[in-house]
Amino acid sequence: xxxxxxxxxxxxxxxxxxxxxxxxxxxxxxxxxxxxxxxxxxxxxxxxxxxxxxxxxxxxxxxxxxxxxxxxxxxxxxxxxxxxxxxxxxxxxxxxxxxxxxxxxxxxxxxxxxxxxxxxxxxxxxxxxxxxxxxxxxxxxxxxxxxxxxxxxxxxxxxxxxxxxxxxxxxxxxxxxxxxxxxxxxxxxxxxxxxxxxxxxxxxxxxxxxxxxxxxxxxxxxxxxxxxxxxxxxxxxxxxxxxxxxxxxxxxxxxxxxxxxxxxxxxxxxxxx
Numbered sequence: 001x002x003x004x005x006x007x008x009x010x011x012x013x014x015x016x017x018x019x020x021x022x023x024x025x026x027x028x029x030x031x032x033x034x035x036x037x038x039x040x041x042x043x044x045x046x047x048x049x050x051x052x053x054x055x056x057x058x059x060x061x062x063x064x065x066x067x068x069x070x071x072x073x074x075x076x077x078x079x080x081x082x083x084x085x086x087x088x089x090x091x092x093x094x095x096x097x098x099x100x101x102x103x104x105x106x107x108x109x110x111x112x113x114x115x116x117x118x119x120x121x122x123x124x125x126x127x128x129x130x131x132x133x134x135x136x137x138x139x140x141x142x143x144x145x146x147x148x149x150x151x152x153x154x155x156x157x158x159x160x161x162x163x164x165x166x167x168x169x170x171x172x173x174x175x176x177x178x179x180x181x182x183x184x185x186x187x188x189x190x191x192x193x194x195x196x197x198x199x200x201x202x203x204x205x206x207x208x209x210x211x212x213x214x215x216x217x218x219x220x221x222x223x224x225x226x227x228x229x230x231x232x233x234x235x236x237x238x239x240x241x242x243x244x245x246x247x248x249x250x251x252x253x254x255x256x257x258x259x260x261x262x263x264x265x266x267x268x269x270x271x272x273x
Contacts, residue, residue, distance in 0.1 A: 005044035017116035019068030025058035027121040030112040037111035048094030062098045139188045147181045154178035155231045155256045162227040170227040228263035
């Protein structure tokens with residue numbers, strides 16, 4: 001019988017905890033993300049994210065000898081000075097870092113969960129628990145104006161590069177930069193549905209938290225040859241937000257719309273030729 005995927009993740013953490021305890025070099029193992037304090041959202045696609053808290057002077061030894069992972073490693077890649085990305089034979093993929101206590105206290109993370117703690121580990125290791133209903137701080141008026149200005153100028157540059165034949169750069173300016181700015185504005189304007197907000201990336205679980213916005217993404221992301229249509233879709237998204245800075249930007253929005261429509265017309269003429 002195929003093991004439950006979440007149980008497989010938790011079992012792998014238990015193996016790692018046993019290896020760390022046996023090494024004598026660690027104080028604790030903290031799980032993060034969907035195997036941390038947000039365990040209720042773990043599924044078959046979850047990564048194994050964790051921190052190892054090393055004993056004084058043992059960070060280097062734990063990074064140099066990964067035997068404490070418990071074997072079954074098919075690929076490992078040191079992606080930062082203090083951590084690795086790793087793939088296990090059973091398909092579990094993980095990312096981890098090794099810190100001493102002082103470095104852990106200075107690290108930026110949320111919702112850690114203690115998997116294992118040595119009896120002599122500090123009782124107050126930081127976990128930075130953040131409730132599911134926690135939301136990011138609202139944008140200031142200046143931040144909203146900045147994002148709107150960036151989004152609209154991104155669109156204009158993108159459409160013009162598309163018409164020049166720079167499809168890749170045009171895609172980046174419209175479907176990455178402009179859309180990212182537009183979604184940041186939308187997420188600040190539209191209430192989110194219940195669900196875990198990611199502390200670092202709006203795109204995480206976006207479809208669950210903003211289903212109505214997610215339904216508009218296909219029109220905003222048509223691909224390399226779809227920049228003119230994407231620009232118009234993103235313009236419409238921004239217009240729907242009723243932003244206070246929108247009327248002042250009417251000259252710019254009209255220019256973007258005109259040039260995007262001209263680009264669409266050019267595409268239609270090319271297909272008919």
